[in-house]
Amino acid sequence: xxxxxRCSKPTMPRPRTSSGSSLTPSRELLRDSIRHQVSSxxxxxxxxxxxxxxxxxxxxSLAKTIAINVIHFLESHRQQICAGISAKTAGLxxxx
Numbered sequence: 001x002x003x004x005x006r007c008s009k010p011t012m013p014r015p016r017t018s019s020g021s022s023l024t025p026s027r028e029l030l031r032d033s034i035r036h037q038v039s040s041x042x043x044x045x046x047x048x049x050x051x052x053x054x055x056x057x058x059x060x061s062l063a064k065t066i067a068i069n070v071i072h073f074l075e076s077h078r079q080q081i082c083a084g085i086s087a088k089t090a091g092l093x094x095x096x
Contacts, residue, residue, distance in 0.1 A: 026081065030073060037069050 023031065 026077060029077070030070070033073050034066060034070065037066055
């Protein structure tokens with residue numbers, strides 16, 4: 001019986017296409033932050049895990065890392081957004 005070995009080629013990131021939807025700047029920044037986080041994790045480049053347990057451990061680790069980074073992102077940007085809103089309302093009060 002002939003056996004065939006599958007060789008995995010290094011994959012190049014595919015170009016992003018525009019879906020036609022428009023995101024607010026903060027949501028765009030969040031999306032780009034998550035994309036960067038996912039693409040920069042070292043275990044993303046592993047092509048094959050030896051066991052199912054290893055695959056689930058890697059997936060859980062990636063999910064945890066993303067969750068931590070999303071929470072940090074939202075907390076840090078929430079402060080900036082609140083500061084911007086406060087500055088704008090203060091400016092409106094001065095002109096009224």
